[in-house]
Amino acid sequence: MYLKSIALVGFKSFGRKTELAFGSPIVAVVGPNGSGKSNVAEAFRFVLGEQSMKSMRSKRGEDLIWGGSPGLPRANRGAVRVVFDNADRLLDLDFKEVVIERVVYRDGQNEYLLNGTVVRLKDVIRLLAGANIGGSGYQIISQGEADRILNASPKERREMVEDALGLKLYQHKKAESERKLGETGVNIDKTKSLRRELAPHINFLRVQVEKIEKARELKEQLAAKLNEYLAREHAWISQEDARLSEEIRMHETELRKLSESVRAARGARGSSSDAALAGLQGKLAEREGKLAAARRESERLARELGRAEGALEANNVTVEAIVPVPHVRNFARELDATVSELERVDDIARVRSVLQDIRSRIKSFIEGLSGAAPVTNEEVKQQVKSLADSLARVREEETNLADELESLRKGIAEARESGFAAERDLVALEASVREAQSKLGGVRAARENIAEARRRFEEEVREGIALVGAAVHSWEKAEIPPGALSEERSVQEKRRRDIERLKIKIEESGSGSGEAVVKEFTQTKERDEFLAKELADLEASAASLKDIIAELEKTIDARFHEGLKLINEALKNFFTKLFGGGYVDIRFVASQEDTRIGGSLGRGARAYLYRTHFFDDAGESSALPRSRRDRRRAR
Known part of the structure; x- marks a missing residue:
């Protein structure tokens, strides 16, 4: 390159x-x-x-x-x-x-x-x-760089040697790792601090979330119990409402029939029955008068007949000598006609008048006998027979009147009994009406209770929606088990009391929906978990960086010593060529002074101070002073 x-x-x-x-x-x-x-x-x-x-x-x-x-x-x-x-x-x-x-x-x-x-x-x-x-x-x-090299401190000299040996890359990596380690330590402290700050809030939120979870469980229990209760209650209310409506219809129909019967009975009792009883009582009074008159006439005729028979025996005369036969026959015929007329008379006053007339005729006949010419015995017998017949007819009439009176009395008794029966029937009908009205009132009151139960049911549905939300509507699809509607109401009341207790527990929890708290707890917990993971990563990274730094220190130290050996060999040859003899080498001594970058010394690592020695041909050595202190010592 x-x-x-x-x-x-x-x-x-x-x-x-x-x-x-x-x-x-x-x-x-x-x-x-x-x-x-x-x-x-x-x-x-x-x-x-x-x-x-x-x-x-x-x-x-x-x-x-x-x-x-x-x-x-x-x-x-x-x-x-x-x-x-x-x-x-x-x-x-x-x-x-x-x-x-x-x-x-x-x-x-x-x-x-x-x-x-x-x-x-x-x-x-x-x-x-x-x-x-x-x-x-x-x-x-x-310019002046040579003097800087000659006057360099051991630390600067080492840096020059390290630079020449190509150790800067490792030192840079080490410095970068130490910088990262420092930053990682700061981040670890920050992360721990953040977690310490989050811990009380997480604990507080955890308690709140536990309350919310408990309230949520209570709400789930409430929803299940409420749906069962509402389904059964709605079915029972519907059944009772239908049953009571049918009973009201039946009682109203029965009451209408009974009311019509009462009106009919009252109408019948006030017209024909009273008139019939009054007519029978009038006939009874009339027949009683006739019977009394007939009995008196019968008694009189019996007495007259006895006197006539006694007189006939006492006088011992012939009827022919005393009374003329034609005269007796005429009297008998008249008396017979009078009695026949009496049989046809219904008026008691008329009977009395006829009997009085008979009495007068008989009296006149008897009186005529005393002053008249003697009649024959046959005529007297005929007269006695006539009186006996009249008496028999009167007694028969008396018997008939007595039978008629008995019949009238029975009729009146029957009429009265019929009236009493009608009255009893009316009273019974009125009692039935009152009973029907009472039953109808009871059924209507029961239906009113059902209406109140329906209003309470609707209120319970609204309260359920407010507490558990739309889950309460599940009761509409719930299936009622067979025989559930025939159970005792006390079982349903127990369900209602259980629901009320759950409501009280939910109200005591005071957590409301808690969505915001749960969301905040979830976010805070996720934040803490993220920080915990980050802390673990940072600690792992710090451990890895420490391992890297230690490995780099080993590499730097090994390469430095190898390079220093090569430098001394090259320096020796170079020095010999320059000065024609002698030799020079670079040595290092260990020191505890903090003359290197402070990061490694803080862990007790050794720092090295280097001294360059020159040897002349006589074998004497000298060293470049490494500091003012060395210069003073050299003097």
């Missing part, structure tokens, strides 16, 4: 593009003072990644850009590009030519390009370090 060319555009004093080609092994850039020779050397430092503005005789990045002249305005950017021949692939890129370019802008920003592709600074440093081109700058020896 060798340098082919360098191009400068807007860099320091090179306002226009300037390109220098290096076609031979040794190239000299000459010119008067102020012509830009040093700027070319600084351009090399710049393009190779130098970060110290002081080493490029500047204070800011803007100072590296062409500032302008009367003939050329100032530039907004300064760029340096170098081209390396990479045929031997010393640079770890699969290109024959490698172009490295660095651009600085007036805002201080830098841009690095590798074969036209924007890359990072560390990519450039790694690439160059692989070719033993480091940042110590020993490849570029400026």
Whole structure:
């Protein structure tokens, strides 16, 4: 690998593009003072990644850009590009030519390009370090650089040796690993801090989520119980409503029939029954009067007949001598006619009048007997027979009247009994009406209770929707097991009490839907899990970086000692050629002073201080003083 060319555009004093080609092994850039020779050397430092503005005789990045002249305005950017021949692939890129370019802008920003592709600074440093081109700058020896090398401290000397041995790549990797390890440690601390901050909140949210989960389980239980309860309750309400509606219809029909029967019974009792009873009672009173008169007449005729028979026997006369037979016959015929008329008379007053007339005739007949001419015995017998017949007819009439009275009494009793039966029937009908009305009222009250149960059912549905959402509608599709509607209501009441207890537990949890809390807990938990995973990754990365650093330290140390041995051999030959004898070597001594980068010393690693010894032909040695203290000791 060798340098082919360098191009400068807007860099320091090179306002226009300037390109220098290096076609031979040794190239000299000459010119008067102020012509830009040093700027070319600084351009090399710049393009190779130098970060110290002081080493490029500047204070800011803007100072590296062409500032302008009367003939050329100032530039907004300064760029340096170098081209390396990479045929031997010393640079770890699969290109024959490698172009490295660095651009600085007036805002201080830098841009690095590798074969036209924007890359990072560390990519450039790694690439160059692989070719033993480091940042110590020993490849570029400026004015006074030899004195700097001779007066370098052991640490600086080691860096030069390491640079020459191509250890910069490993050191850069080590420094990068240490930087990453430091950043990883910071990130670990940050991650742990974040997890510590999240822990109380996660615990709080976990408690809330547990409550929410418990409430959710309670709601699931409530939904299941509520759906079963509502399905059974709705079926029972529908069944009871249909049954009570049918009972109301039946009771109303029965009540209408009973009311019509009551009205008919009342109408019949108030007209024909009362009139019939009154007529029978009137006939009874009439027949009782007739019977009493007939009995009195019968008694009178019996007495008259007895007197007549007694007189007949006492006088012992012939009827023919006392009473004329024709006269007796006429009297008997008249009396018989009167009795016959009496049989046809219904009026009791008329009966009395006829009987009085008979009584008068008999009296007149008897009185006529005493003053009349004597009648024959035959006539008297005829008269007695006539009286006996009249008496028999009167007694028969009395019997008939008694039978008629008995019949009337039975009729009245039957009429009264019929009236009483009608009254009883009416009372029974009225009682049936009242009973039917009571039953109808009870059924209507029961139906009112069913209506209230339906309103309560609808309220329970609304409460269920408010508590468990749309899941409560599952009751509409639920199947009722056979015989469920015939179970005791106490079983359904127990279900309702269980539901009320679940509602109280859910209300006591006070978690509501909890979606926001669950979402926050999930997000926070995922964040904590992510941090835990990141922490594990960081700790694994830190362990890996420590292993890498340890391996790099071993590699650097091994290569350094191998390289130092080779350097001493080359230095010995070179020294002999220069001075015609003697020899020189570079030795190192162990020290606990913190003269190296502090990262490795903090872990108890050793630092090495180097001293260069020169031996003359007499075998005496001298060493380059490594510090002012060494110089004082040397004096």
